[in-house]
Amino acid sequence: MLKTVKPKNARAKRAMAKREPQQTENPKTTLFLSGQKTSQILKLAVADLCTLKRPFVERFTKKNDIHPFDDASSLEFFSQKNDTSLLVLSLHSKKRPHCMTLARTFSHKILDMLEVYINPETFRTLQQFKNKKPSVGLKPLLSFHGTVFEDPVQTKYTLAKSLFIDLFKGQDAAEVDVEGLQYLISISAAEPTDASPTPQIKLRFYLLRTKRSGQKLPRIEVEEMGPRMDLTLGREHFPDPDMLKEAMRKPKGMEQRTKKNIDTDVMGDKTGKIHVGKQDFKTMQTRKMKGLKRSRKESDDDEEVGVEDSGSEDDGMTPKKARV
Numbered sequence: 266m267l268k269t270v271k272p273k274n275a276r277a278k279r280a281m282a283k284r285e286p287q288q289t290e291n292p293k294t295t296l297f298l299s300g301q302k303t304s305q306i307l308k309l310a311v312a313d314l315c316t317l318k319r320p321f322v323e324r325f326t327k328k329n330d331i332h333p334f335d336d337a338s339s340l341e342f343f344s345q346k347n348d349t350s351l352l353v354l355s356l357h358s359k360k361r362p363h364c365m366t367l368a369r370t371f372s373h374k375i376l377d378m379l380e381v382y383i384n385p386e387t388f389r390t391l392q393q394f395k396n397k398k399p400s401v402g403l404k405p406l407l408s409f410h411g412t413v414f415e416d417p418v419q420t421k422y423t424l425a426k427s428l429f430i431d432l433f434k435g436q437d438a439a440e441v442d443v444e445g446l447q448y449l450i451s452i453s454a455a456e457p458t459d460a461s462p463t464p465q466i467k468l469r470f471y472l473l474r475t476k477r478s479g480q481k482l483p484r485i486e487v488e489e490m491g492p493r494m495d496l497t498l499g500r501e502h503f504p505d506p507d508m509l510k511e512a513m514r515k516p517k518g519m520e521q522r523t524k525k526n527i528d529t530d531v532m533g534d535k536t537g538k539i540h541v542g543k544q545d546f547k548t549m550q551t552r553k554m555k556g557l558k559r560s561r562k563e564s565d566d567d568e569e570v571g572v573e574d575s576g577s578e579d580d581g582m583t584p585k586k587a588r589v
Contacts, residue, residue, distance in 0.1 A: 284348060286372075288516050292436040296349040297324040298340075300331055300356030306363045306385045307355040313391040313492040314353070317470070319401050321435065323347055331356075333366055334500055337375040345373035351432060361499060367428045371512040379424050380499030384465070387495045394491040396472060399447040404435045406446060406473075410453035413464070421498045422454060425466060448472050449487060468494040 272278035295318055297311050315322050331339045331354060340352050354366040363383040369376045391398070399405075407430060413422040433450055449471045455464040471487035478484035504512075526538040 284345075292321050293351050293431060294321045294323060294347075294349045295351040295353060295432065296343060296347055297322070298331065298343065298352060298354045299326065299328050300354060301328055302357050303328075303355050304357040304363055306383055306388055307357060307365065309390050310365070310383055310388070310492065310494065311353070311355055316391060317399075317405075318433070318435075323349055333368060333375070333378055334502065337368075337378075340368055341370065341373055341375060344370045353432075364499065367432065369428060369431060371508060374508070375502070376508060376512060377424060377428070377504040378500075378502040379421065379428055380501070381425070381466070381496040382499055384495040384497065387493065389491055389493040391491040394489060396488060396490055398490060399472070402435070403445050403447055404438065404441060405433055406449040407433060408449060408451045410451065411455065413454050413457065414452075419503060421463070421501050422466075424501055424503065425498065426452070446473060448490065463498060466496040466498065468492075468496060 270281075272281055297315060299307075311324070315324055325343075329339065333340050333354060340354070344350065344352060350370050352366075352368040352370070354368065356364050356366065358364070361380065361382065363385060364380055365383065366378055366380050368378045409426055411422075413420070414426045416423055429450075429452055451467075451469040451471060453467045453469075455461075457464055470490050470492060472490045474486040474488055475483040476486055526540070528536050530536055
């Protein structure tokens with residue numbers, strides 16, 4: 266049986282309640298860690314990523330003896346201690362130069378991981394681009410280019426796409442102001458060939474400039490603002506199917522209620538079904554017309570003649586309409 270920890274005071278009780286699963290979780294915070302050995306390229310890259318991800322970021326500068334693919338218990342401890350669900354470990358070695366390990370946790374347990382190696386020849390920092398930078402806390406636009414990201418089978422590139430979306434998406438918002446869309450993150454990869462079966466991922470950051478177009482909608486231009494990274498994929502750790510199913514499960518209160526008998530067709534029009542009860546035509550109220558009413562004199566003649574009135578119809582004579 267698992268040991269249940271009881272809070273000693275009210276402050277510890279509030280802290281434990283804050284760490285419990287919530288119906289609406291807080292924005293994902295990223296923890297940046299350093300391994301036993303790092304490089305100047307990694308330090309600059311981590312500093313630029315922390316600048317873009319503020320305020321949902323934590324950074325440790327002390328070196329740690331962590332090898333996540335051998336033992337991930339240290340990452341799980343840091344995740345639980347700092348309440349961070351995303352971790353980025355910087356580690357440089359001769360075998361794996363300029364390596365960043367992207368890790369994602371569920372319930373403070375490692376869900377999946379991926380290694381990316383930064384190309385030092387094409388790397389450019391945020392400060393090397395002399396232009397305006399976006400404000401703190403803005404949500405970026407994410408754009409993925411390449412068929413490798415749309416593979417139906419789980420691969421390194423589909424895992425990289427999922428991790429990059431969680432890393433850069435920021436805080437969830439139901440509505441976004443157009444003025445807040447100030448920069449774009451472009452993530453592209455070439456088609457795999459026999460010469461290069463694992464193409465590099467090109468990570469680019471662009472500023473959005475609005476220009477006059479003479480029309481109602483402005484013309485949008487992009488300007489690179491940095492950093493510029495060319496990433497090569499390394500080792501990966503795919504999520505466990507049972508753990509992933511539990512992580513993707515939505516609570517009961519978060520599911521949207523669907524209205525019955527209301528649907529949307531291919532053209533986007535809203536259609537609906539109406540269920541009508543059983544109708545009794547005997548009690549149906551019809552429209553009354555003055556020309557169909559009989560006069561009082563015609564009703565008296567019908568009573569005297571009775572069945573003999575049918576002969577007049579055979580003679581071809583039509584009764585005159587009575588005035589009312």
